Amino acid sequence: MARQIGEVILDLQNVSLSFGGVNALIDISFDVREHEVRAIIGPNGAGKSSMLNVINGVYRPQAGEIILRGEHFRQMNPYKAASAGIARTFQNIALFKGMSVLDNIMTGRSLKMKANIFQQAFRTGVAKREELEHRAKVEEIIDFLEIQHIRKTPVGRLPYGLQKRVDLARALAMEPQILLLDEPMAGMNIEEKQDMSRFILDVNDQMGTTIVLIEHDMGVVMDISDRVVVLDYGKKIGDGSPDEVRGNPEVISAYLGASH
Numbered sequence: 001m002a003r004q005i006g007e008v009i010l011d012l013q014n015v016s017l018s019f020g021g022v023n024a025l026i027d028i029s030f031d032v033r034e035h036e037v038r039a040i041i042g043p044n045g046a047g048k049s050s051m052l053n054v055i056n057g058v059y060r061p062q063a064g065e066i067i068l069r070g071e072h073f074r075q076m077n078p079y080k081a082a083s084a085g086i087a088r089t090f091q092n093i094a095l096f097k098g099m100s101v102l103d104n105i106m107t108g109r110s111l112k113m114k115a116n117i118f119q120q121a122f123r124t125g126v127a128k129r130e131e132l133e134h135r136a137k138v139e140e141i142i143d144f145l146e147i148q149h150i151r152k153t154p155v156g157r158l159p160y161g162l163q164k165r166v167d168l169a170r171a172l173a174m175e176p177q178i179l180l181l182d183e184p185m186a187g188m189n190i191e192e193k194q195d196m197s198r199f200i201l202d203v204n205d206q207m208g209t210t211i212v213l214i215e216h217d218m219g220v221v222m223d224i225s226d227r228v229v230v231l232d233y234g235k236k237i238g239d240g241s242p243d244e245v246r247g248n249p250e251v252i253s254a255y256l257g258a259s260h
Helices: 048-055 078-083 101-112 117-121 125-144 160-172 190-206 218-224 242-246 249-256
Strands: 008-019 022-033 037-041 063-068 071-073 086-088 178-182 210-214 227-232 235-240
Touching: 008 048, 008 210, 022 048, 022 063, 022 210, 022 227, 022 235, 037 048, 037 190, 037 218, 048 178, 048 210, 078 086, 086 160, 101 125, 101 160, 125 160, 160 178, 160 190, 190 210, 190 218, 218 242, 227 242, 227 249, 235 242, 235 249, 242 249
Parallel strands: 037 210, 037 227, 086 178, 178 210
Antiparallel strands: 008 022, 008 063, 063 071, 227 235
16 A cells, blocks of 8 residues: 655755855755655765754754744754654764663653653652653554564664664654654665664654655665655755656766666
8 A cells, every 4th residue: 555645744945054165055945745755865975964954953054944834944953843843863873872772762752751850850650650651652662663672781782783773763752753864774784774674664654754864775765765855065966756866867977877
């Protein structure tokens, strides 16, 4: 059964970003539709991670705007993005290596915790009930991503592929409507990539989460994406379905190479 792609949920319009005179993004516009897997591809230095950093408010562009569910933002900030249902994983894993898998994923629930510091410190009835509810949600995610066997293991002891899965789990703990994935399969072997691809599609299908994905593996991109936007030296050079992008002469010349 084909996934039902909805209306535009996120619209980037004429976004430009520079650092000390170096242009990272130049007049970039593209949109993301609800419930789709939207890939961003391009060579190293193309501006892909910078674009994700603009979407979740880490970078503030000099020009352009973000339209999220019809609301216009000249500049986003990380708290506003998280509160609006945008979660992010990073190219370099930023987990707490000495903490268990379970406790790392629990940190993704922090925005949803209502108990104050006093209630949490003294584990009052409200705080205790809330913690049990959040733990139950985290256990669901652990089951969903098939990491029950490592739930109490310190993250620093895990192989790289499993750490990436824990990073995904922590992002999912926020219950995002839009999930930004920055090279979720970097450094993985073929089997790990197959597993991660399956989990991304399951998140999209079963949780209804919209995915924006940066990925260098073209086989993965073409297999799991609904639409692909292509960046090169901060400019957009292609946008469309995987087949349209694959056949775009400018994309072939700049990124895919004639052999593709």
